[in-house]
Amino acid sequence: MPVVGRLIIKKQNHMKCSICKENAVINLKRHNLKLCEKHFKEHILHQTERVIKHFNMFKKNDNILLAVSGGKDSLGLWLILKELGFSVKALHIIMPFKEYSEKSLEKVKNCALKLNDEPIIIEANKYLEIDFFKALKIYKKPICSFCGKVKRYILSTYANKNSYNIISTGHNLDDETAFLLGNILHWHTEYLEKQNPVLESNKFMPKKVKPLIRITDEEMKLFAEISKIDYIEERCPYSKHAKSIFYKKILSEIEAYMPGTKAFFYLQYIENIKGMLFSKSSEELKECRICHYQTYNDDLCFLCRIKSKY
Numbered sequence: 001m002p003v004v005g006r007l008i009i010k011k012q013n014h015m016k017c018s019i020c021k022e023n024a025v026i027n028l029k030r031h032n033l034k035l036c037e038k039h040f041k042e043h044i045l046h047q048t049e050r051v052i053k054h055f056n057m058f059k060k061n062d063n064i065l066l067a068v069s070g071g072k073d074s075l076g077l078w079l080i081l082k083e084l085g086f087s088v089k090a091l092h093i094i095m096p097f098k099e100y101s102e103k104s105l106e107k108v109k110n111c112a113l114k115l116n117d118e119p120i121i122i123e124a125n126k127y128l129e130i131d132f133f134k135a136l137k138i139y140k141k142p143i144c145s146f147c148g149k150v151k152r153y154i155l156s157t158y159a160n161k162n163s164y165n166i167i168s169t170g171h172n173l174d175d176e177t178a179f180l181l182g183n184i185l186h187w188h189t190e191y192l193e194k195q196n197p198v199l200e201s202n203k204f205m206p207k208k209v210k211p212l213i214r215i216t217d218e219e220m221k222l223f224a225e226i227s228k229i230d231y232i233e234e235r236c237p238y239s240k241h242a243k244s245i246f247y248k249k250i251l252s253e254i255e256a257y258m259p260g261t262k263a264f265f266y267l268q269y270i271e272n273i274k275g276m277l278f279s280k281s282s283e284e285l286k287e288c289r290i291c292h293y294q295t296y297n298d299d300l301c302f303l304c305r306i307k308s309k310y
Contacts, residue, residue, distance in 0.1 A: 026222055029259035037226050044223045047214045048080050055198050057209040058166045064088040065164035065206075067155055068111070068119060070104030072224040072231040073170035075111045077212055079227055081168070082115060088168070090119040091158065093151050096132045103232050110230045120158075127154055128303060138306045143238045153293060153303055156205035164206060171210045174217040177262045178247040180269055193278045196270060202285060204294035214263060217248070 015024040017036035024034040028043070035043055051057070058064060066081065068074040068090040081088040092108045095101050105121070112119050125132055128150065139146045155167050176195070183191045199208040212220065224231050239245070255261050285294050288301035295301040300308065 064166040070107035070232040094123045172212040178244040
């Protein structure tokens with residue numbers, strides 16, 4: 001029984017690949033497929049390419065900026081997009097989270113060596129000219145919310161300055177269904193309205209896409225192990241109380257009883273239900289008078305408003 005990375009890939013004689021009849025390593029119940037390593041990897045590439053085409057995310061002549069965290073999803077997507085022949089550049093943002101950030105950067109560099117590529121490395125505090133934790137106290141909202149806004153700001157502004165017309169992230173099916181469930185339970189209509197695998201470009205930021213929306217946590221973990229991608233397993237130390245972890249657990253229990261529920265729940269919302277609930281967004285984007293980033297509230301974006309209170 002071979003050991004690849006951290007995961008023991010089980011090749012059981014009673015479970016045969018649905019395509020070639022070799023020993024299978026995974027049973028994809030929602031697809032009614034049992035696949036060997038080779039055909040599972042092909043399946044992941046096919047599912048990703050299918051999403052890219054279906055949602056018209058990008059084409060071979062687009063310049064894609066991929067956010068890589070050091071986790072299995074973003075590093076796996078880096079490999080997938082390169083194997084599919086897309087023009088992709090990885091960007092890693094160093095957050096001031098000490099040992100966790102150091103490990104994350106190490107995994108990104110290891111993957112870059114494997115892919116014979118050179119990632120863009122940006123230190124958040126230096127790029128934004130702030131102290132993250134001092135700014136967080138002024139922001140007065142959960143750290144995960146602030147961290148996400150900071151990363152989106154960096155990605156958008158860097159992409160605009162460097163002629164990238166696509167920003168891609170590694171959010172997978174489990175991530176998206178957890179967000180959707182949480183937003184429905186709390187009726188966060190402003191987030192429900194914006195939840196989509198594609199956010200079209202505007203004058204402030206490039207098009208944003210999520211090519212892994214048909215692939216689960218479990219599938220991406222196996223893909224990373226088969227592909228020998230060294231990724232960080234630990235969760236961010238500041239995400240211990242994140243509700244999304246609980247939502248993922250509940251949704252996985254439902255999926256175990258009813259295979260295909262996650263994909264149906266998410267894709268039905270995106271392709272059918274969302275259009276019934278929301279017409280074209282009524283929110284008017286404004287331009288920050290200092291940095292020219294987008295804002296919904298006044299003439300200052302969230303970052304410049306924080307800096308003004310230093």
